[in-house]
Amino acid sequence: MAETFPNIAGENSKSHSSSPITLxxxxxxxxxxxxxxxxxxxxxxxxxxxxxxPLSDVESPxxxxxxxxxxxxxxxxxxxxxxxxxxxGSGKSTLLNAISGRLHGHGLSGxxxxxxxxxxKSVQKNTGFVAQDDVLHPHxxxxxxxxxxxxxxxxxxxxxxxxxxxxxxxxSELNLTRCAETVVGNGLARGVSGGERKxxxxxxxxxxxxxxxxxxxxxxxxxxxxxxxxxxxLGRLAERGKxxxxxxHQPSSRVYQVFDELLVMSEGSCIYFGxxxxxxAYFESVGFSPSFPMNPADxxxxxxxxxxxxxxxxxxxxxxxxxxxxxxxxxxLAPKVKLDCLEASSTVGQETQIPSNxxxxxxxxxxxxxxxxxxxxxxxxxxxxxxxxIQVIVSSFLAGLMxxxxxxxxxxxxxxxxxxxxxxxGVLPSFNAVFVFAQDRAILVKERSSSMYTLSSxxxxxxxxxxxxxxxxxxxxxxxxxxMAGLKTELSAFATTLIIVLGYVLVSQGLGLAxxxxxMDAKKASVVVTVxxxxxxxxxxxxxxxxxxxxxxxxxxxxxFYCYRxxxxxxxxxGESISSLLSCSSPRLGLEPGRGRGRGRDIATCRFIHxxxxxxxxxxxxxxxxxxxxxxxxxxxxxxxxxxxx
Numbered sequence: 001m002a003e004t005f006p007n008i009a010g011e012n013s014k015s016h017s018s019s020p021i022t023l024x025x026x027x028x029x030x031x032x033x034x035x036x037x038x039x040x041x042x043x044x045x046x047x048x049x050x051x052x053x054p055l056s057d058v059e060s061p062x063x064x065x066x067x068x069x070x071x072x073x074x075x076x077x078x079x080x081x082x083x084x085x086x087x088x089g090s091g092k093s094t095l096l097n098a099i100s101g102r103l104h105g106h107g108l109s110g111x112x113x114x115x116x117x118x119x120x121k122s123v124q125k126n127t128g129f130v131a132q133d134d135v136l137h138p139h140x141x142x143x144x145x146x147x148x149x150x151x152x153x154x155x156x157x158x159x160x161x162x163x164x165x166x167x168x169x170x171x172s173e174l175n176l177t178r179c180a181e182t183v184v185g186n187g188l189a190r191g192v193s194g195g196e197r198k199x200x201x202x203x204x205x206x207x208x209x210x211x212x213x214x215x216x217x218x219x220x221x222x223x224x225x226x227x228x229x230x231x232x233x234l235g236r237l238a239e240r241g242k243x244x245x246x247x248x249h250q251p252s253s254r255v256y257q258v259f260d261e262l263l264v265m266s267e268g269s270c271i272y273f274g275x276x277x278x279x280x281a282y283f284e285s286v287g288f289s290p291s292f293p294m295n296p297a298d299x300x301x302x303x304x305x306x307x308x309x310x311x312x313x314x315x316x317x318x319x320x321x322x323x324x325x326x327x328x329x330x331x332x333l334a335p336k337v338k339l340d341c342l343e344a345s346s347t348v349g350q351e352t353q354i355p356s357n358x359x360x361x362x363x364x365x366x367x368x369x370x371x372x373x374x375x376x377x378x379x380x381x382x383x384x385x386x387x388x389x390i391q392v393i394v395s396s397f398l399a400g401l402m403x404x405x406x407x408x409x410x411x412x413x414x415x416x417x418x419x420x421x422x423x424x425x426g427v428l429p430s431f432n433a434v435f436v437f438a439q440d441r442a443i444l445v446k447e448r449s450s451s452m453y454t455l456s457s458x459x460x461x462x463x464x465x466x467x468x469x470x471x472x473x474x475x476x477x478x479x480x481x482x483x484m485a486g487l488k489t490e491l492s493a494f495a496t497t498l499i500i501v502l503g504y505v506l507v508s509q510g511l512g513l514a515x516x517x518x519x520m521d522a523k524k525a526s527v528v529v530t531v532x533x534x535x536x537x538x539x540x541x542x543x544x545x546x547x548x549x550x551x552x553x554x555x556x557x558x559x560x561f562y563c564y565r566x567x568x569x570x571x572x573x574x575g576e577s578i579s580s581l582l583s584c585s586s587p588r589l590g591l592e593p594g595r596g597r598g599r600g601r602d603i604a605t606c607r608f609i610h611x612x613x614x615x616x617x618x619x620x621x622x623x624x625x626x627x628x629x630x631x632x633x634x635x636x637x638x639x640x641x642x643x644x645x646x
Contacts, residue, residue: 020078021114021126021211021243024341025099028110030069030091068094070269071110073334074261075341076245078211081231081238081258083276084247085297086265087305092247093132093216095265099245100129100214102449114212123212125451128205132216134197135442137378138186142179142200146170148374150207152452156363170206174199174233195226199233205450206237213237215246224252231255253295266304271325273337286328288321367457375465389473395424396477400484407486417485418567419542422560425474425501426508427533433512434525436462437641441520445644459638466509474505488571496570504563507626510633511559517640536560559629562622569619 069091076082084092097103099112101119114123136145150163158166171180176199184200185191192200198218205213215234219227231251235258238244248255262279264272272279280296283289288308290299302308306321403417437444444458478498487493512529519525539547540560547555555561 019126019211020241021123022078022116023076023099023212023243023245024111024113024116025075025095026073026111026113026338026341028069028072028095028098028112029067029108030094030098030103031065031067031107033107034064034066065107068107068268069098072263072265072270073337073341074263074270074273076212076243076261078241078243079238080260081234081244081246082261082263083251083259084245084263084265085251085300085304086247087301088249089267090265090304091268092265096129096214096216096245096247100127102129125208126210127212127214128208128210129450130201130205130213130215130218131446132220133442134201135446136184136197136200136204137374137443138184138189138191139378139380140374141181141183142176142192142196143167143171143181144374144377145184145200146203146207148370149204149452151370152367152447153208153450156366166207170203173236174203174206175229176200176203193226194222195229198222198226198230202230202233210242212243213245215244217247217249219251219255220249224254227252228254228258231258234258248297250301251297253297256295256297264300264304266306266322266325269322269326269329270334271304271322271329272300273329273333282333283325286325286332288325364454364457367453368461371453371458371461372465375461379465388469392473392477393480396480397484399481403481403485405484405486414485414487414571415542415568417481417487418571419540419560419564421478421481421501421567422504422540422564423537425477425505426536426560426563428508429470429505430508430512430515430529430533431526433466433509434516434519434529435522436466436513437517437637437644438520438522438525441644444641455638455642459641463513463634470505470509471502474501493570497567500563500566500570503626503630504559507559507563507630507633510630510637513637514633514640517637517644520644533560540564556625559626562617562625565617565622566619566626569622 072091072095074082084095086092094103098108101112101124112119114120117123140148146167147164150167151160154163154166171177176196179192179196183189183191184197191197202213202215202218213234218230218234222230231246234244234246238260251259256276259276262272262274262276263270264279272282274282276296279300280289283300283303288303303321303325308321399417399420403413406413406417440462447453448455448458475498478494478501482494482497487497511532512525515529515532516522516525519528535554536558537560538544539551539554539558541555541564
């Protein structure tokens with residue numbers, strides 16, 4: 001196994017080589033404002049476990065503050081592992097988000113220094129963050145995942161060959177060679193094991209050769225052997241001069257021995273900071289020791305949870321355990337820890353060179369190409385999902401049979417088919433599109449926080465990557481249904497109908513993207529888009545012609561209305577020829593009961609001609625409105641997506 005990474009930035013790019021980072025955090029506190037009426041435990045757990053952004057906009061006369069972190073002080077040095085130990089809800093994840101620069105707001109106070117300096121862009125680029133949940137593309141192999149990461153994260157001055165070499169080196173270093181060609185997988189798709197998936201997440205960050213690596217419970221959900229394998233990997237990284245900070249929930253005794261420094265938290269407060277090997281001696285000195293030999297981590301977690309089992313021979317009355325431990329720490333350890341952090345001299349590392357804005361702009365097309373390629377690979381199993389293909393083909397044949405070789409003069413039947421096409425290709429794309437950004441949210445937030453790419457390159461690549469599925473299936477549907485139903489046989493009429501349907505599909509997709517990006521909740525968005533499409537269908541001009549005044553405006557924002565009008569225009573033009581053919585030239589025909597039939601056609605047919613065919617709206621207006629909606633929905637989706645945070 002390789003002991004060191006090659007210079008993944010290339011021999012001519014010394015600026016990328018990482019410099020050691022000494023981390024110090026002094027009196028770090030974090031508070032949020034709550035409403036008295038809110039469920040406090042629910043909000044507290046959300047912030048403590050997920051470290052979401054603070055609710056700084058919550059203002060109320062009855063608002064109260066909840067303390068998540070209470071004056072935490074400590075440090076982490078190169079070549080060592082600092083482990084943050086504590087029960088769920090103790091503030092571990094919040095502290096990690098704070099020291100990684102991912103937590104902001106008025107509720108955060110204290111000093112967080114990197115080589116005695118505040119967070120800078122160069123430090124942030126030199127910091128790797130591994131979240132508790134492994135956010136990876138499940139259908140990509142391990143090697144593909146890391147190659148795409150290297151293509152996006154490494155500088156543009158590094159050649160593609162050097163980037164792939166860096167991937168091979170990381171795979172070897174993290175012992176991922178055996179599973180390199182295996183898909184990552186997830187809860188639904190079988191892939192690599194939990195320990196291997198966690199090492200892939202670590203490799204994701206190690207590609208940029210960070211000086212500071214922060215991990216949120218990397219052993220969560222792993223068995224003892226897999227957990228030790230992950231922590232042993234972190235130990236090897238620390239030996240190479242990296243500063244490693246990790247939170248752990250319940251480590252085994254073997255895992256515990258790997259930790260150099262230990263910070264024990266209880267309800268947002270610190271009850272111990274120092275060497276891991278000296279923790280048991282410290283707690284024994286303040287009157288807390290296990291009644292039988294046990295894993296030190298288990299004993300420390302019991303204390304952090306306020307549970308104390310002393311030897312029965314010396315058992316006695318004790319006040320609140322947490323209060324005693326916090327008081328003891330503040331008296332005995334806290335002054336020494338603060339003094340060490342203030343007086344210790346840290347070697348200030350050389351600043352990492354920041355790529356110029358020009359290089360960033362030039363890299364946009366590179367980002368777009370990589371993201372598009374990754375999206376097509378990751379979604380190749382979903383692009384032409386067999387069930388969706390069967391759904392479209394069966395629907396097309398069913399529609400073709402229902403309207404089999406319909407007569408040109410069967411106005412009502414043909415208008416029904418055209419409206420069915422408008423409904424089908426309005427509902428299906430919009431409903432599928434609402435899930436796009438909700439499914440990608442975790443990956444998008446993670447990768448944008450690492451400055452892997454711009455939002456615009458992701459947005460364009462994501463939309464372009466969905467085009468094959470969005471355009472091929474309606475084309476197949478129309479090729480089957482159009483000719484089976486015997487619609488206008490001119491090739492120009494078919495081509496125009498196809499263009500209208502494909503354009504309408506893109507507009508409907510934009511509606512789904514906008515609603516999905518605004519709500520970022522697949523269930524809520526699917527309900528909203530269903531209601532919206534129902535309103536569009538009802539006001540589409542086929543079911544109801546005389547709308548109430550209060551609902552009349554809905555017709556002009558209905559995508560179905562404009563598509564239906566265009567499809568009708570392609571088949572019947574302005575209606576003059578069919579009106580003359582059926583002796584419905586008088587606009588009063590079909591409106592006066594008792595009038596005669598036009599060549600055997602009843603009054604209802606003439607009514608359809610005058611209400612559905614004869615120029616209610618000019619085709620140019622319909623095209624202009626669809627183009628406006630095509631652009632408007634996507635702009636709205638982009639703006640909504642730019643506001644998405646962790």
